[in-house]
Amino acid sequence: xxxxxxxxxxxxxxxxxxxxxxxxxxxxxxxxxxxxxxxxxxxxxxxxxxxxxxxxxxxxxxxxxxxxxxxxxxxxxxxxxxxxxxxxxxxxxxxxxxxxxxxxxxxxxxxxxxxxxxxxxxxxxxxxxx
Amino acid sequence: xxxxxxxxxxxxxxxxxxxxxxxxxxxxxxxxxxxxxxxxxxxxxxxxxxxxxxxxxxxxxxxxxxxxxxxxxxxxxxxxxxxxxxxxxxxxxxxxxxxxxxxxxxxxxxxxxxxxxxx
Numbered sequence: 736x737x738x739x740x741x742x743x744x745x746x747x748x749x750x751x752x753x754x755x756x757x758x759x760x761x762x763x764x765x766x767x768x769x770x771x772x773x774x775x776x777x778x779x780x781x782x783x784x785x786x787x788x789x790x791x792x793x794x795x796x797x798x799x800x801x802x803x804x805x806x807x808x809x810x811x812x813x814x815x816x817x818x819x820x821x822x823x824x825x826x827x828x829x830x831x832x833x834x835x836x837x838x839x840x841x842x843x844x845x846x847x848x849x850x851x852x853x854x855x856x857x858x859x860x861x862x863x864x865x
Numbered sequence: 866x867x868x869x870x871x872x873x874x875x876x877x878x879x880x881x882x883x884x885x886x887x888x889x890x891x892x893x894x895x896x897x898x899x900x901x902x903x904x905x906x907x908x909x910x911x912x913x914x915x916x917x918x919x920x921x922x923x924x925x926x927x928x929x930x931x932x933x934x935x936x937x938x939x940x941x942x943x944x945x946x947x948x949x950x951x952x953x954x955x956x957x958x959x960x961x962x963x964x965x966x967x968x969x970x971x972x973x974x975x976x977x978x979x980x981x982x983x984x
Contacts, residue, residue: 771978828979835976839969846965853958855894856951 763818765790765805766827773828780818782807790818870911880907888915888926889950890939896951903941905930915941 760781767774783789789802806813809820812834819827874881886903889896901917913930929936932943933953940953 768975768979771975773979832976832979835972835979839972839976842965842969842972846962846969849958849961849965852891852894853955853962856896856955856958859895 761820763790763809763820764822764827765803765816765818766824766831767816768831773824773831775822775824775827780805787813788818790816873911874904874914881905882907884943886915886932886941886943887945888917888928888939888941889947889954890926891954896947896954898945898947898950903928912936913941915939 760779762777763780765776765778767776779791780788781791783804787804788807790805791802803816804814805816805818810817810826810830812830817827817830881904883902883904886901888899888901888903890899891897899917901915904914904916906912909930911930913928913936915926915928917924917926926939927937928939928941933940933946933949935953935957938957940950942949
């Protein structure tokens with residue numbers, strides 16, 4: 736069974752409930768996971784190409800002054816990052832947990848398919864009749 | 866890139882050498898062996914391409930330019946070698962399972978740490 740969280744149909748329906756970035760840029764909170772802990776950064780978000788958005792840090796203390804590509808949709812994990820318009824650590828954590836769970840399920844399904852293939856290869860000596 | 870490779874093949878036939886060979890793939894949960902012709906680049910720049918025959922329409926497959934090396938979930942041999950192909954596919958599936966297990970472990974570690982820090 737395919738994962739409903741990751742299916743395209745579900746994603747399309749989900750978009751109705753997400754805030755999508757427009758032409759204007761605004762300040763957001765960017766969340767990521769580093770060494771198993773939630774990391775929060777404040778910066779400016781603006782529209783980028785290919786249906787994504789770019790995030791620029793406000794904090795210039797960090798060595799990284801690059802632009803990071805994130806999703807155009809709020810609370811959507813992309814590139815291991817998600818952004819929220821308001822500071823909400825618990826919500827970010829919940830979304831990351833949901834995302835990781837979905838990823839795990841997807842990978843387990845893939846692994847099951849490979850296991851079945853392996854069993855077939857090791858047990859049956861039949862060949863596909865073209 | 867694929868179109869460019871195909872164009873190169875089409876425009877420079879002298880650059881490629883062709884040999885009769887056998888292609889092995891997994892199709893509908895079973896191993897499949899198809900005879901055909903493998904086209905190899907003499908300049909070793911482009912990979913191999915396998916032209917399956919006989920078929921109603923000409924179908925082709927991207928393959929490695931070396932015999933017995935898996936690429937694009939397919940492997941080819943000059944001679945029919947069923948057991949060698951089976952061994953290669955078994956190794957490939959085992960490698961895939963190992964990689965996926967490693968990935969799942971990574972995701973589970975993140976989940977565990979997130980859950981622990983949330984408590």
